Amino acid sequence: MKFYILKRLLYLIPIMIGITFLSFLLLYLAPGDPAQRKLTAQTAVTSDVLEQTREEMGLNRPFLVQYKDWFLNMLQGDLGVSYKDGSPVIVKLTKGMKYTGILAFSSFLLSVVISIPLGIYAAVKKDKLPDSIIKVFCFAGNSLANFLVAVALIYFFCIQTNLFPIIAKGNAQGLFLPTLSLSIPFMSRLITQTRAAVLEQLEQPYVAAARARGMKEIYILFKNVLHNSMISITTVLGLAIGTLLGGSVVTERIFMWPGIGKLVMDSIQARDYPVIQGFVMIMTGIYIIVNLLVDISYHFLDPRVKE
């Protein structure tokens, strides 16, 4: 077990280097001169001043040296400073992360609570009416852009019925619509894949054997089938976190939710590249950690994984 975790962590090292390298390259390739960007607030930039700033920012050093320094700083939690106001990127990101975390977590919770029972139900009722209805809804959900879900929700809840304010205030009432709009496309995916995972188990010979011995259907379902489909469901959950993280940018923008997604969109408009880079690093970091936990959880869910 310890050995396995260690192996997984070692495997992460080249991936981490690749990810950071790519993120750094992105900033390096960004159009425009960073020194120029930093100085645009001031008037009358002479070439001397520009050259001096470039020297101060270390832009005259070779690419790999710059990457090395940036990487070492990053390991210490220093993601550089914002071009716009010179404040540390990490401070800006943690402030937004709190709100994005709340939004992503509540959407995740809502989706899991609704999707997993529905997926199981659809699998048990395969090809019957409830399954067909659920399937149609999932198909529609999979074909909907998440901003369209948000627009529809705004239309019904804010314009037609006036039940909720359009602009979320960062409180519990404001959380409702963003959570719902982030969850709906996520749910349809989760239901589809839970259904597939449970169906796969239901077709296994051990289920037929258990039935033949006269075991109650409900007992087979909860005692054996669910336990065995847990591993695929957990994998799906881990991968789906990525969708949630990406989708939060759109949702936050529509509902003015003050999270990291709104921050990154503002930064894109202001061409504040270090913040965009920090955003990629932090989101990818979360995604990697979640999937690492998923991998480790296999050990508890499936004894066969233990070598």
Place this chain on the structure above:
Amino acid sequence: MFHLQNNRKKRKLLVLFFFLFSLILLSLCDTLFLANDPNKTNAGYMMAAPSSHFPFGTDRLGRCIYSRVLAGAKTTILSSLILVLITMVLGTFLGILAGYYGGIWDFIIMRIADIMLAFPQMVLAIAVAGILGGSMINAMIALGIAGWTLYARLARGKVLSLKNEEFIYAARLGGNSNTRIMFVHVLPNLVGELIVNASIQIGSVMLGFAGLSYLGLGVQVPKAEWGSMVSEGLSYMQQAPWAVLAPGLALFLTVVIFNLFGEALSDYMGIRKTEDGE
């Protein structure tokens, strides 16, 4: 019985293909069906309700929404198709290379694929498009940068299982070059699975494009695109709901048709789609 079922699948596929084909045709010859110039503003008809002159009404600048939805079809459908084609060809090529030669090629290509898959896809796309600046080409780069990995992994896996088959040995004994074996003997065995996966992928690529355009990272104004039209219309949805409804519905229905087609095709060919991260 099997024959009958297969016939039904075939019929379903043909019907969907007909819809799909008309959609592509429509996006190719959009100019034939335009009612008005999609980019022409008209101060006299701002936010006008649907009428015979403006079938879907007009937006805040008096532009004909029907014509803009049609022009947007061209942008969305054609760019998605082109992107899927490019990523499929590139990914397949790299995957075959990795699987066939193994060793260092395999290591480098598959590690790069691993790195690309370690990013949440939409997060990477937003950052790349955000830093490169909004344009259709940049949006394609942003979405394609990780898109090829699906095909590369698929092709590699297939090549690894085919590599030791007798017909490959025979081809090698017959004096065929490696390139010829890869592309003449191996590739045809992959095509079915690749096409099924590509056709399933188109819908989500379209949603990706629309998402980036919604955020202002896709096409630039005044060019019509469904995602950016929805984003624009949202601010005056109360006065002119058609400005949001028409492009939104067009996007939804197009993705539905493409997704249905992908599903029907994989059903018909009896190929299950490869599970993918996002």
